[in-house]
Amino acid sequence: MTLARYLDERRRLVERSLAGLVPPKRGFRQAMRYSLLAGGKRIRPILTLAAGEVAGASPRLTMPFACALELVHTYSLVHDDLPAMDDDDLRRGRPTSHKVYGDGIAILVGDALLTEAFGVIARARGVPASRVVAAVDELSVAAGERGMVGGQARDLAAEGSTPTLAQVRGIHALKTGALLRAAVRVGAIVGGAPRGMLARLTAYGDALGLAFQIADDILDALADAGADGRTDAALGKATYPGALGMGGARAHARRARDQALRAVAPLGSKAEILGAIACYVVDRADQAAERAAS
Numbered sequence: 001m002t003l004a005r006y007l008d009e010r011r012r013l014v015e016r017s018l019a020g021l022v023p024p025k026r027g028f029r030q031a032m033r034y035s036l037l038a039g040g041k042r043i044r045p046i047l048t049l050a051a052g053e054v055a056g057a058s059p060r061l062t063m064p065f066a067c068a069l070e071l072v073h074t075y076s077l078v079h080d081d082l083p084a085m086d087d088d089d090l091r092r093g094r095p096t097s098h099k100v101y102g103d104g105i106a107i108l109v110g111d112a113l114l115t116e117a118f119g120v121i122a123r124a125r126g127v128p129a130s131r132v133v134a135a136v137d138e139l140s141v142a143a144g145e146r147g148m149v150g151g152q153a154r155d156l157a158a159e160g161s162t163p164t165l166a167q168v169r170g171i172h173a174l175k176t177g178a179l180l181r182a183a184v185r186v187g188a189i190v191g192g193a194p195r196g197m198l199a200r201l202t203a204y205g206d207a208l209g210l211a212f213q214i215a216d217d218i219l220d221a222l223a224d225a226g227a228d229g230r231t232d233a234a235l236g237k238a239t240y241p242g243a244l245g246m247g248g249a250r251a252h253a254r255r256a257r258d259q260a261l262r263a264v265a266p267l268g269s270k271a272e273i274l275g276a277i278a279c280y281v282v283d284r285a286d287q288a289a290e291r292a293a294s
Contacts, residue, residue: 003276010046013059017067021120031101031109035078036071038092043277044069044179047208048187050273051201054264055191062190064124065135069183071117072143075110076179080152082106114143127190135186142182151175155238163238169210171238176216177209184208184274201274203263208278211256214240214249215285221246222292250289257282 001009015037022032045066052062059066081088081096082103088096098106121136141147151174158171184205188198217239240249260278264271 001273003273003280006050006273006276007041007046010049010059011042013049013063014042014045014066014070017063018070021067021071021116028105028108028112031097031105032112034100035091035097035109036074036113038074038094040092042070043212044073044183047180047183047205047274047277048190050277051184051187051193051205052191053187054201054267054270054274055188055193055197057187057191061126062187064120065186065190066183068117068120068135068139069179069186071113071120072139072148073179075113075117076143076148076152078106078110078113085152085156128192131190131192134189138182138186138189142178147174147178147182148176151178158238161238163243165240165243168238168240168243172213172240173209176213177206180209180212181205197267200263200267204260204271204274204278207256207260207263208281211253211260211278212281214253214256215281217241218246218249218253218285219288222288246289250286253282253285 018036019033022029022036024030024033048066048069049059049062052065053059077091078097080086081091082098089099090096096106097109101109117139118136121132121139124132143149145153151171154167154171155175158167163171181202182205184201185198188201193201218241221239221241240252243249244252257278261275264274
């Protein structure tokens with residue numbers, strides 16, 4: 001199966017499952033659905049499904065856990081867009097949650113999505129209780145002060161400064177990398193991956209998280225500022241191109257991709273999709289940079 005077909009098929013499965021978690025209903029639930037079902041690549045839940053498949057678990061078994069990853073990710077986007085954070089007016093081509101429903105409802109939407117993520121895991125069936133508990137631990141660490149929230153706090157503190165490469169890497173290892181790492185590890189844990197396989201998938205998740213953030217920074221730096229000029233550079237954010245220059249950032253992204261590929265190479269053909277995802281993440285940024293330079 002090609003990567004494009006795999007991503008499309010798994011994304012469709014995830015979309016259907018997410019829609020089923022928050023059925024249509026008037027009132028507050030519509031605000032939840034507005035952000036949760038706004039589209040996107042769904043890379044985090046797809047990584048959970050893919051890692052689970054490497055460990056021998058079917059998408060049906062890992063889907064609740066994959067959806068939990070996306071619920072947490074969507075909550076983070078809703079809160080990131082708020083005026084007190086990044087103050088964004090658009091997300092995925094349409095008005096952000098707080099622009100449509102107001103700041104208060106947007107805050108509550110994020111709170112509800114985060115809370116529901118753990119409920120979805122608790123209601124999962126067919127998975128040993130010990131694995132469910134381990135998945136809860138993984139996600140709570142990745143989403144909290146030791147992960148995404150802690151990274152966001154460091155990011156806010158660094159705005160307007162000139163951070164070192166070590167500081168940039170530290171910020172994004174928590175802000176972005178922790179949830180990507182958890183997506184891979186949760187799938188592997190639910191699938192009952194043996195210790196050696198879990199170690200390799202963890203190393204892959206760490207490297208992919210780094211490659212993903214560098215690629216995202218490159219794409220943002222290359223994007224037009226738009227009507228409001230709200231690129232990362234305009235906001236004074238700590239970024240890899242800012243610390244390394246465009247050429248250095250691209251080289252770092254490729255090195256991270258290669259680390260991800262080396263981590264899963266011994267797992268053989270069953271991990272080919274994970275390797276292809278790592279290449280896809282970096283290729284998007286490389287192609288955008290080459291177009292901009294031509």
